Amino acid sequence: MTVELRDLEHIYPSGDIALAGVTLTLEGTDPVAIIGQNGAGKTTLVKHFNGILRPTSGSVLIDGVDVTSHTTAEWSRTVGYIFQNPDDQLFLESVRKEFGFGPKHIGMDSDVIEQRIGTVAELVGLSHKLDTHPFDLTPTEKKFCAIGAVLMMDPSVVIFDEPTCGQDRKGTARLSHIISSLRESGKLCVIISHDMKFVTMNCPRIVVLCHGTVLLDGPADEVFAQPDILRRSFITPPPITRVGQGAGLKETVFSVPAFINAIATERNARG
């Protein structure tokens, strides 16, 4: 699945320029992070991937098809968008109904729906809550319910908007697990986040937005090797990376094991 943005501009009715010409191609299965300061245009950008927002100028192509040629409802089979606030998305009386709603609407076979409810519920950790009313779920469970409802449609592109917001250690670990399962099954995950630890642990590619344009785009180690440019979009590298940079480590590292390896490599190189 390929998402191609050509000179994408979006100007709000107020006259505010949210996107000032973004050209970007997202493809393959490696999760992509979209990061940048509040108001940089991250959410506005991804809301073009399924036509929730329409370009003021420029174009968005999904596998070569212009998004404006179909409705958002039609695109929901291809591009799933998980809202930042699950309350914006949930409205039925049980998790099971929430999961079944979209697929039923697009005419998915009822046996397939049943089977998918089982798989998706297990993936998002709600197998034991299928008959619970979404309002009786904890805030964390609500988030996973909203994720499950989107995954039920089996979209090829899955957009997560601030998924770690309010999650604890266990919830964050489950999110990582969901993202890696989606990647293995050939999906393209796009993740908007302010959580740099989460981003570097899950996304090989990083796109940095700043004032509606692409400031940096590349592999995580190359992007986070440029802290001075990152500061322009109010981004600071994650803690371990900053320690490495502060200590003069040549390699850009994101985890403790990588840090220890890099130290050994540099010492060996010196002999």
Add this chain to the structure above:
Amino acid sequence: MGAIVEVKDFSFKYRDARRRAVKHVNFSVEEGSLFAIIGANGAGKSTLCNALVGLIPHYFSGARAGKILVDGSDVADSTIAELSKTIGLVFQNPFNQLSYTAGTVAEELAYGLGNHGVPRDKMVERVETVAKLMRIDHILDKNPLELSGGQVQRVAFGSTFIMEPRILVLDECTTQLDPMGSEEIFDIVKKLNASGVTVIMVDHDMERVARYADTVMVLERGEVASIGTPMEVFSDDSIEQHGVDVPDYVSLSRALGGPIVITEEPAIEMAKEALR
């Protein structure tokens, strides 16, 4: 300085809940200190925040035992309005904090002051000062409902801070902000704290907790699992069993085989040493 907040054998069960959200919690917060509460989701952190500012029992009903003293008075015997002069809460979800009656950000900020009968010229002055501090002075005329999550979070923070409470309770108050935006807010918190304001904060960012807190309390399933200085709490190698992370610096210093460090600067020194 003595304790400004005392929680004594406090337990609470929400009306329709099956189990108690917090049970037999005891702790006290020294005036002027920065006290952090950490723990997995559902551990009772927000319940404690609600209890400290009197939303429990005055807004949320349920079964309550023990007592909470704020500046010597039992919260159960004071009204929320009285308490709000002493203790202010910045909510986890900033949208829950909006008054939904204010047409502009300026009115939203002034809302609490109005309720306390602060004269108009004083009100305008405070709104301007706080708006500048929170960097929301350019959106004072906007409708609060049209703001981004990050902006609403700044407004929510400002509308609490404008009341000049002696105790600030922050329930994960920067989740919607970019990394430097959160740092900016915590710099303000640190300055308020240095000027004598007592801060009680709930946070999932352990590097931040280690950097700012004087005392850390770990909650697990409604009970206090550990309490002490950040160094005491994070250097305990059983701490992760309580569902919380440790700062990455702790894991790094363990892997480097050095003494435990919990903040960035000593971690850099240790790494430099290892590279030599």
